[in-house]
Amino acid sequence: MVERTSGSHHKGGSRKMAKRNTICAGIDTSKDKLDVALDGSSEELQVKNTAEGHQELVEWLKRHKVKRVGIEASGGYEQAAVAELRRQRFVVIVFQPIQVRAYATFHLQRAKNDKMDAALIAACTAAVKKIHPAPDPRLQPFAVHLTMIDQIKEDIAKLKNRLESCPDERIQKFWKEQIALLAKHRRAEFKALVAAIRKHRDLAARLDLIYSVGGSGLPTAVAILIRMPEIGQITREQAAALTGLAPYDDDSGKHVGARRIDGGRQRLRQALYTAALPASFRWNPQLMALYSRLIAAGKGHKRALVACARKLIVIINAVVARGTPWVAEPPRTASVSVT
Structure with a gap:
């Protein structure tokens, strides 16, 4: 754990913290570590992105009386930390990267590193006016399972494309066997997923x-x-x-653009x-x-x-x-x- 604090002598941070009823923290996530910052304070923390690191993070947040935590979605590397924080009854907001970068653009902030991103996410967290309820934690493992089933379907489509362009009969037979095997696995996994859902x-x-x-x-x-x-x-x-x-x-002035989904x-x-x-x-x-x-x-x-x-x-x-x-x-x- 790497912690840095300026204590109560940091007058600017103390005044800003005093103005807020809810103390907010921001977490920048990577595969190996979490960088943490408090909104309106120069105090920061760095822990490993492991179960032990998450425990250190929880203790540090409780010591600083943090109630709301913002974290940027990072390809799934944030999920374990989010789950642990929610188990510990913190209000957790998961931001999409585009939201954090838009906030930085609004404030004309161009520089970027992990510590600065953590502070930026903390500021984003404090600025949020409407907080949505946390999703049902039972759905998270189902989402992982469903994504795997979707990926099997995508793999089958790729193999079918290879089969169509392959002139060799021996290789065609191999691709057909692989497609049949994946299709069988996909049916079995989907059946298991539905059965798991119906337990609730x-x-x-x-x-x-x-x-x-x-x-x-x-x-x-x-x-x-x-x-x-x-x-x-x-x-x-x-x-x-x-x-x-x-x-x-997509209208502006005299321009009337086509409406598009996005x-x-x-x-x-x-x-x-x-x-x-x-x-x-x-x-x-x-x-x-x-x-x-x-x-x-x-x-x-x-x-x-x-x-x-x-x-x-x-x-x-x-x-x-x-x-x-x-x-x-x-x-x-x-x-x-x-x-």
């Missing part, structure tokens, strides 16, 4: 609600459950934005876009009507599918919020004739 009654009930929506097959329903824990607790606009399916304006959770967006094709052609009457209307209005196939994918997540969000399974059409009110 509340998660199983939520999965069934998502699965009830026409066009949301079981793989899509699992992806939404795991990769969008906010489902059913947010607005339709927020649901579209989180999935990266919300169209954004951002969001990439793997989740891919799952919804994949589901939108069969849903809008066969399984969901609402999406079928939407697709036909957009095509008739001159919209392209891909643009119509994006709109259907957005409509699909909006429907699913409403179903989960309501807590009752989806029905293709609302029940008709029985008419009573008076004679």
Whole structure:
């Protein structure tokens, strides 16, 4: 552990710390170490990114009466530290790198190193006005498992491309065997994942609600459950934005640009876009009507599918919020004739 402190004689830091009711810390993460800084203070810490280092970090934060901790997402290297901090009841905010760099740009800060980044993240943490609830910790191992299943699917696609361009029959046979083996593993892993989810009654009930929506097959329903824990607790606009399916304006002065989707959770967006094709052609009457209307209005196939994918997540969000399974059409009110 490497700790540096200036004590109470650091007047500028003391005044700034006194102005804040909530003491905030920032953590810059790398594979081997964590650099930590306090907002409004020159005190800093460096520990190893290990279980022992995390314990030292917790003790140091408690000693300085830190309540809120910000940490930058770093390819998964931050996950163990985040889990431990949340277990210790700290309020943890995980920033995307683009958020931290945008904050630095706003303050015209060009210099960059690990210690400076930790201080910058601490300032970002203190500036946050709205703090979202921490995601369900049960979903984290499911997310890792689902990513592995997705990666197997990607490997199968790569092998199929190699198979198509390979003229050698012996090598073709090898690629076919590998594809069959990976496909078998993928089916087994997905079955195990669903079984693990169904051990939790509340998660199983939520999965069934998502699965009830026409066009949301079981793989899509699992992806939404795991990769969008906010489902059913947010607005339709927020649901579209989180999935990266919300169209954004590109207007300035007299310029009126085309609206485009951007951002969001990439793997989740891919799952919804994949589901939108069969849903809008066969399984969901609402999406079928939407697709036909957009095509008739001159919209392209891909643009119509994006709109259907957005409509699909909006429907699913409403179903989960309501807590009752989806029905293709609302029940008709029985008419009573008076004679």
